[in-house]
Amino acid sequence: GAVVSQHPSRVICKSGTSVKIECRSLDFQATTMFWYRQFPKQSLMLMATSNEGSKATYEQGVEKDKFLINHASLTLSTLTVTSAHPEDSSFYICSARDPSGSTEQYFGPGTRLTVT
Amino acid sequence: AQSVSQHNHHVILSEAASLELGCNYSYGGTVNLFWYVQYPGQHLQLLLKYFSGDPLVKGIKGFEAEFIKSKFSFNLRKPSVQWSDTAEYFCAVNFMEYGNKLVFGAGTILRVKS
Numbered sequence: 081g082a083v084v085s086q087h088p089s090r091v092i093c094k095s096g097t098s099v100k101i102e103c104r105s106l107d108f109q110a111t112t113m114f115w116y117r118q119f120p121k122q123s124l125m126l127m128a129t130s131n132e133g134s135k136a137t138y139e140q141g142v143e144k145d146k147f148l149i150n151h152a153s154l155t156l157s158t159l160t161v162t163s164a165h166p167e168d169s170s171f172y173i174c175s176a177r178d179p180s181g182s183t184e185q186y187f188g189p190g191t192r193l194t195v196t
Numbered sequence: 197a198q199s200v201s202q203h204n205h206h207v208i209l210s211e212a213a214s215l216e217l218g219c220n221y222s223y224g225g226t227v228n229l230f231w232y233v234q235y236p237g238q239h240l241q242l243l244l245k246y247f248s249g250d251p252l253v254k255g256i257k258g259f260e261a262e263f264i265k266s267k268f269s270f271n272l273r274k275p276s277v278q279w280s281d282t283a284e285y286f287c288a289v290n291f292m293e294y295g296n297k298l299v300f301g302a303g304t305i306l307r308v309k310s
Contacts (some may be wrong), residue, residue, distance in 0.1 A: 187240040
């Protein structure tokens with residue numbers, strides 16, 4: 081099946097710094113990837129939809145200047161949390177849309193971000 | 197706004213008990229429906245999906261779900277749970293008129309006692 085990886089799996093950074101999270105589709109090309117945030121004991125909240133070669137579409141309430149998304153190739157999307165604050169600490173999950181065009185998504189293992 | 201409701205946040209069952217997890221969504225248009233499972237420490241995996249056709253969908257590991265359009269529901273069932281089914285279960289809906297994104301329910305944590 082389709083495999084999506086994320087790197088790093090865990091990251092700790094200091095307040096005010098930026099951190100980049102990578103999402104890769106390993107055995108297929110993904111024109112559309114998604115970035116989610118999952119708070120403890122809560123569901124996944126979609127942050128943005130990342131389309132290869134174009135600007136990401138952000139959900140209402142998500143600061144696009146704070147959460148920079150780049151989808152420069154068909155197998156890689158990156159999420160950069162800029163000027164991180166402790167409240168940005170969370171579990172970030174990416175997914176890739178089924179290459180056949182269906183609405184099914186394949187999920188990465190997630191990245192645990194802790195901002196100190 | 198489109199929303200997905202999962203009514204039980206925590207469910208505890210003994211092995212061999214039957215399972216039914218509820219999922220309702222807020223919208224009457226065309227939908228694609230999914231159940232995902234997240235085992236402890238692992239990433240989300242697809243259990244089953246419904247796009248069209250037979251409203252009774254069979255998935256992996258003995259799970260099934262029934263789409264009842266009139267009730268806006270897509271409940272997940274398993275006749276006999278095992279200890280290894282301990283996990284968190286998420287219902288997700290693609291509201292097709294609003295693009296390709298998925299809206300997730302809050303999740304149900306299932307603990308199966310051996």
